[in-house]
Amino acid sequence: MDDFRFGIWGCGLISTFHADAIKQIEGASIYGAFDLNEESKDKFCEKYDAKSYASSDELVASKNIDAVCVCLPSGLHYNAAMTCIRNRKHVVIEKPIALSSEQAENIAQEAKENGVFVSVISQLRYSDAVNKVKHIIDSGKLGTITLGNAIMKYWRGPEYYASSTWRGTWEMDGGGALMNQGIHGVDLLQYFMGKVVSVSAYSKTLVHNIQTEDTLTAILEYENGAVGTIQATTSVSPGYGRRIEICGSKGTVVLCEDTIETCDIEGENNTVCDEKQDFASASRVDGIDCSLHVAQLKDFIKTVSSGQSPWIDACEGKKSVDIICAIYKAAQTGKRVYLK
Numbered sequence: 001m002d003d004f005r006f007g008i009w010g011c012g013l014i015s016t017f018h019a020d021a022i023k024q025i026e027g028a029s030i031y032g033a034f035d036l037n038e039e040s041k042d043k044f045c046e047k048y049d050a051k052s053y054a055s056s057d058e059l060v061a062s063k064n065i066d067a068v069c070v071c072l073p074s075g076l077h078y079n080a081a082m083t084c085i086r087n088r089k090h091v092v093i094e095k096p097i098a099l100s101s102e103q104a105e106n107i108a109q110e111a112k113e114n115g116v117f118v119s120v121i122s123q124l125r126y127s128d129a130v131n132k133v134k135h136i137i138d139s140g141k142l143g144t145i146t147l148g149n150a151i152m153k154y155w156r157g158p159e160y161y162a163s164s165t166w167r168g169t170w171e172m173d174g175g176g177a178l179m180n181q182g183i184h185g186v187d188l189l190q191y192f193m194g195k196v197v198s199v200s201a202y203s204k205t206l207v208h209n210i211q212t213e214d215t216l217t218a219i220l221e222y223e224n225g226a227v228g229t230i231q232a233t234t235s236v237s238p239g240y241g242r243r244i245e246i247c248g249s250k251g252t253v254v255l256c257e258d259t260i261e262t263c264d265i266e267g268e269n270n271t272v273c274d275e276k277q278d279f280a281s282a283s284r285v286d287g288i289d290c291s292l293h294v295a296q297l298k299d300f301i302k303t304v305s306s307g308q309s310p311w312i313d314a315c316e317g318k319k320s321v322d323i324i325c326a327i328y329k330a331a332q333t334g335k336r337v338y339l340k
């Protein structure tokens with residue numbers, strides 16, 4: 001495969017996952033990077049042997065770069081993605097794609113008009129356990145699906161919010177425990193359950209000194225007739241692994257982080273459960289590894305190089321933002337919100 005060269009925009013925590021992943025992919029390389037913070041940029045460029053760009057304009061205009069990974073605070077994703085697209089660069093945007101459905105829609109439209117591809121990081125979709133659960137659901141073995149729940153009782157300490165002041169702000173994080181930490185569970189829930197048609201919610205800031213919520217609970221109604229709940233917090237000590245529970249009239253499957261914890265199907269021996277794992281990401285932000293970023297970026301390179309849209313494109317990335325924004329609206333108004 002020819003060399004597929006990435007530029008990295010934003011050299012903070014998650015950029016190292018992108019860089020470590022790219023280094024593991026044959027035929028891919030990190031060409032250069034930019035960060036407003038000189039120290040972060042220098043450290044990154046030295047570690048990954050990347051060209052240090054003096055401005056984001058130079059990075060996105062470079063003829064040596066095929067795609068840019070946007071690893072900036074979430075509130076900057078929209079403008080950064082639009083700039084990359086207008087410079088005819090393919091883009092990998094960290095989650096969330098943007099902070100509103102309208103912004104996500106504009107990114108999809110702009111990419112189409114400029115003939116480039118966009119992928120939104122949702123690395124869990126590339127996990128074996130997630131694929132097994134999806135397969136079980138699609139096989140119909142769970143009977144009539146009745147409940148779809150995502151329970152994300154995480155802990156983040158005050159040092160987490162202090163270390164990057166954009167976190168927990170409406171302008172730059174677009175929300176709190178749900179938009180930042182919970183979005184992965186929301187994406188999986190809609191992937192497993194299908195379209196959400198209405199939501200109701202309560203949202204509170206109970207523990208942390210932040211603008212956005214640290215504790216949220218929502219009730220969902222799905223197009224398939226099932227109902228469910230989402231709980232998303234950064235206020236629950238010591239923090240627990242993300243649980244996704246899909247229940248039906250003939251069986252139940254429970255995914256805890258990246259492990260199938262329960263798979264009870266009528267008339268079948270339970271053979272698909274995984275061994276229990278240590279759920280480090282429930283209480284620590286660095287508790288994830290880059291193997292699923294490797295899988296998503298590999299898929300991105302393969303599809304884009306053959307002129308095809310990647311699996312998790314802007315429209316796919318928009319789905320979780322649609323649900324989250326509807327939940328925030330429901331919590332703020334105290335009313336049930338219907339999704340289009």
Ligand SMILES: NC(=O)c1ccc[n+]([C@@H]2O[C@H](COP(=O)([O-])OP(=O)(O)OC[C@H]3O[C@@H](n4cnc5c(N)ncnc54)[C@H](O)[C@@H]3O)[C@@H](O)[C@H]2O)c1
Binds near residue numbers: 034076164288
């Ligand atoms: N996929 C995942 O599991 C996962 C995990 C963590 C974070 N994220 C996402 O990654 C994104 C970044 O999060 P993070 O934890 O790496 O944040 P961070 O604060 O560690 O890093 C952000 C970087 O952007 C730089 N920056 C800020 N404004 C800039 C600007 N105008 N121009 C250039 N650089 C600028 C900062 O100096 C910093 O180095 C967020 O959107 C977050 O939601 C995803």
